[in-house]
Amino acid sequence: MKVAIIGCGVIGAGWAARFLLNGFDVCVFDPSPEAPRRMQHVLANAQASLPALYDRVLPLPGKLSYANTIVDAVTGADWVQESAPERLELKRDLYASIEPHLKAGAVFASSTSGFRPSELQKLCSIPGRLIVAHPFNPVYLLPLVEIVGSDTTPAATKTRAAEILTSVGMHPLVLDREIDGFIGNRLQEAVWRETLWMVKDGIATTAQIDEAILYSFGLRWAQMGQFDSFRLGGGEAGIRHFLAQFGPSLAEPLTHLMDVPELDEALIERIASQSDAQANGRSIRQMEQARDASLVALIRALKAERVGAGGTVRAHEAGLAFRQDDELLLLTARRVIPPTWTDANGHMNEAHYLEVASNATDALTESCGVTAEYIAAGRSHFTAESHIRYLAELHQGDEITVRTQVLFSSGKKTHIFHRFLAPDGRLAATVEVMILHVDLATRAVCPPLPHVAAALERLAAAHAVLPRPEGAGNAIRDLRPKEVA
């Protein structure tokens, strides 16, 4: 599948990274000579974070290319995403150049934050074809995308767009009808307006406002939205009690409601200087990386609970095929090391070697038939022993590839040897594991079902032609002097 990205700023580059890392070929058109640099910057951020959400290997990345003309970018594309500046005249010119070259059936979408689809469709020769696909920054990590059409947009167009976005790990929210600002920006703007007033009135600084969000409802909102949160706020009596208790206070003049403070020089200067002080010397790049690391940690935590964005990743991951190349040793994991995996020594902490090895073992057994259904039916593997050897340092941002050799498999016992390869191909670690097949009801070892046993034994037989790996079977040596030992 080919994707054309028209406009490669914060949002266009984020889209490009999301599609590329999910295996789509992406062709970018942006007249700015800065576009390739910006693209590489965003792609580097995405490579360092998106794969860290997953416990399975993402598809092989697609091919990134840059077009000199809109025609070259759009021709043959299955998805065209316009992410140019928010100016109607500019979008009009772009659509006139894009439309004649759109492939039949291609999805044609705008990232606009504010124009209604019907406004944009007036700029097009075939109304109803263009939809709004409104994402959130960073597009490569945040799953929400609002899909909005006008009254003339066929439902099937929105459905097809939603299907494709689901396949790249997003959470499409299809709006029933168009509204100004869609849902997300209406909410964000209400909060934004209020924060501007508080700074203008000298009630609070930018840092105090951000603190109020970070330590309270910011945390709550990632796992429970406005309505469910307030439902719980009503205690056992629920939402009705909450509305009765706090409803009347809505009429109190707490807020400036729809008034917007004038963004005059004085207010801009106040916000900018307070925001600079709050950044405390951190560059945009540093702040982006810190944001991404925290988002990965949050989404992974939500993934364990199957909640919100974590549920989206989990569902996407379940559909990722166990990918193989033609190498004899299985590719069982590919992970980019996120900042949260490194320790005070500046390299990957040992706990995460075991985490990656555990995912690699799961990928191996799943490929042999130990699927979620197989486990739900009452059988699985338990790890009986593991031995890790740390051979070379791995650092934040390094992509580790794990290749797995089955040393032995017979009945309930399987002996596995994972090799962790650094980006330059060096052997960075080995993790040797013995797994036992168990009956989950009795918690006792038992033989796997025949198709699983056969698949594991087939792999062991195929790998038997390889030399026994150096280090296999090692234990920690007795380090005491000979005379003591």
Ligand SMILES: NC(=O)c1ccc[n+]([C@@H]2O[C@H](COP(=O)([O-])OP(=O)(O)OC[C@H]3O[C@@H](n4cnc5c(N)ncnc54)[C@H](O)[C@@H]3O)[C@@H](O)[C@H]2O)c1
């Ligand atoms: N920034 C956000 O948080 C955000 C979120 C959601 C949606 N959006 C929407 O996404 C769109 C892009 O916003 P952004 O924040 O990425 O802006 P941006 O300024 O970061 O990027 C715009 C890009 O468009 C390029 N461009 C200018 N003229 C062009 C042309 N004729 N053809 C192709 N490219 C051209 C620019 O060189 C630039 O790289 C807007 O419609 C905006 O409303 C932005």
